[in-house]
Amino acid sequence: MGHPIAVRDLDTLTSWTSDWRGLKVAVLGLGVTGFAAADTLLELGAEVLVVAASAGDLRRQMLDVVGGQFVEHSGTDEIPAELAGFDAELVIVSPGFGLDHPLVAWASAGGIPIWGDIELAWRLRDKVGAPAEWIAVTGTNGKTTTVQLATHLLVAGGLRAVPAGNIGVPVLDAIRDPQGFDVIVVELSSFQLHWMPRSGPGAISPLASVCLNIADDHLDWHGSRDAYVDAKATVYFNTRVACVYNRADVATMHMVEEADVIDGCRAVGFGLDTPGPSDLGMVDGIIVDRAFHDDRHNSAIELTTHGELAAVGLASPHMLANVLAASALARCAGVSAEAIASALATFTIDHHRTELVATVDGVSWIDDSKATNSHAADASLRAFESVVWIVGGLLKGVDISALVAAHAARLRAVVVIGLNREPVVEALARHAPQVPVFEVLATETGEVMPQAVKAAAGVAVNGDTVLMAPAAASMDQFIDYADRGKRFAAAVNDYLEGGADDDDQTSAHPPTGAP
Incomplete structure (x- = not known):
């Protein structure tokens, strides 16, 4: 590997007043966390090299201004020459870097100490x-x-x-x-x-x-x-x-x-x-x-x-x-x-957390885009008796079958979104065969929610709740859960105002039997 174990005793760096000057630190990632780490370390006098797959122009410019170095790494197994020759004494890893990421594996194999931003902040508090x-x-x-x-x-x-x-x-x-x-x-x-x-x-x-x-x-x-x-x-x-x-x-x-x-x-x-x-x-x-x-x-x-x-x-x-x-x-x-x-008595809940978008003709439209996993969706589904459920996205390796089975009796219909809909559709066929299922085939981000809302509106009746609680992450089709929620609310309001078009990009799966 050619990299030394830390040449400085990092256990002595326990305060803002410790001597951080000249410490060679590689920061992995230049998102919100990565930039904060780089900015902090540069303020302390450390020498900082940021390695990231990409970075916005503003953040790159800000990094230049505060004196940090940047090298792009696309996620391949090849370690950038700038990083290999940097002789980092410490690596700060942003939360999104997986344990099997080539840069994380390289630092670990080379004996370079790896900290998260929380440990750094605690030492500098x-x-x-x-x-x-x-x-x-x-x-x-x-x-x-x-x-x-x-x-x-x-x-x-x-x-x-x-x-x-x-x-x-x-x-x-x-x-x-x-x-x-x-x-x-x-x-x-x-x-x-x-x-x-x-x-x-x-x-x-x-x-x-x-x-x-x-x-x-x-x-x-x-x-x-x-x-x-x-x-x-x-x-x-x-x-x-x-x-x-x-x-x-x-x-x-x-x-x-x-x-x-x-x-x-x-x-x-x-x-x-x-x-x-x-x-x-x-x-x-x-x-x-x-x-x-x-x-x-x-x-x-x-x-x-x-x-x-x-x-x-x-x-x-x-x-x-x-x-x-x-x-x-x-x-x-x-x-x-x-x-x-x-x-x-004065607290206000954030947007996209079981947020009521509209109630029209006895049908409530609820945005729970923050329900990015099965556990959150389960809590959301339990709050309503009769649901047209909008579900799907990045499942993050989790089997959705138990969630479907637990709530099959309360489902009026299900609208499935996401680029990989097959696991959700299969779980519904096995555990909720009595429920009509609609797949949104649209792949353009701007078309997904209008199509989902149109399908849901076609089956919802007085007393139903159309619940967008995807039980999945959003990044396959949206920027984040907030973007997904905003697009859902906009599509609901547009539909209710009569703005929906006649284009149909859904595939219907009729009920196949009793549960």
């Missing part, structure tokens, strides 16, 4: 003074909503808090913000968690942590369910105040039981049932806290009610779970029950 507390959030679904809810509750409690991580604002930008924060609520993907050490100077030690739930996802990236679950479990290691877990998902409880935490750290459960003395839960439609209460063995503190949450769109079961988890995290940071109650 003292840039603007006393470091902010970190609250770590992961799970297969609900991460972004829970992070936003927790941040909203923390701010209501008088704390300077910011959402960061996988949610869109890199943690490296948050820790460099000159105003500083009391708390950073960090959304962590399984990719980021994979690269996080569980011990040593780069291991984060959050105030509180949660894994909201676990279901099969990103198995193609991790290689197995066990590896995926193991990555998620890292969120609990070294937690100081409370590990928050889902009582309805025993896997999250086992993660807490097996994690090495700081002495005094508690386990706090949440669920939609009656809570125990160290839990948050529901009693007769009232959301209550028995974990952070002086008399928790005999009574509970009321936080809000199911009716009050319904008024702000937080009453579905999966949203209630998010509310409970976020409330537990906020209580860990000392936010009062009164502040939580008032803040929940």
Whole structure:
């Protein structure tokens, strides 16, 4: 390989004030995370070479301005000469780089230490003074909503808090913000968690942590369910105040039981049932806290009610779970029950999360484009009794059969989108043979949703919900889940206003038998 093991003791680099000058760092990727890493390291005086398949012109220009080098790598097995001759002492990997990516494999085989952006940010968290507390959030679904809810509750409690991580604002930008924060609520993907050490100077030690739930996802990236679950479990290691877990998902409880935490750290459960003395839960439609209460063995503190949450769109079961988890995290940071109650009444859900687009002639049109895996789609489907389901996209190695079987009885019809529709159509034929299926054959991005909406409108009747919950990633036909959701909403509104054309690019599969 011709590459040395790190020539500098990286264990000494534990602060913004450590000597990072001249450290030779290769950054893989120039997306939001990659640029933040490169920009941070260049500010510290490191020598930075960014290697990426592509980069927008603006980011390339910005990298030039701050003094970074760039080399393009198309994903082939060949290592760029510029990288091979750089003699990197450290590699920072962006979350999207798979474990089998040639550059990752090259760095690993060459003995070059590999960090994620989270480890780098943790080591540098003292840039603007006393470091902010970190609250770590992961799970297969609900991460972004829970992070936003927790941040909203923390701010209501008088704390300077910011959402960061996988949610869109890199943690490296948050820790460099000159105003500083009391708390950073960090959304962590399984990719980021994979690269996080569980011990040593780069291991984060959050105030509180949660894994909201676990279901099969990103198995193609991790290689197995066990590896995926193991990555998620890292969120609990070294937690100081409370590990928050889902009582309805025993896997999250086992993660807490097996994690090495700081002495005094508690386990706090949440669920939609009656809570125990160290839990948050529901009693007769009232959301209550028995974990952070002086008399928790005999009574509970009321936080809000199911009716009050319904008024702000937080009453579905999966949203209630998010509310409970976020409330537990906020209580860990000392936010009062009164502040939580008032803040929940003013929370606004993000777009594309079970968002109502329109209701016409008794048919509701719901955009849940954020349902990018089976677990999220399952939660969405459970909220409605009679559904015309728009499904499909990049399945990420996950078999959709169990999801179809679980909800066959509530399906009025199914509209299948995506470039690889065959696995979905086959699952429907096996597990929901009584359900009419329509395949959208259109391949042009601008045609997919108009055709899907037209097909759905043709079968939906009064009382139905047309639910776009694809159970799949979007990048086969769309930029991202937000683009997919926007195009769905636009197509719905266009159709309802009479703007649909007569072109038909669907293939109908009539029912073949009883379930």
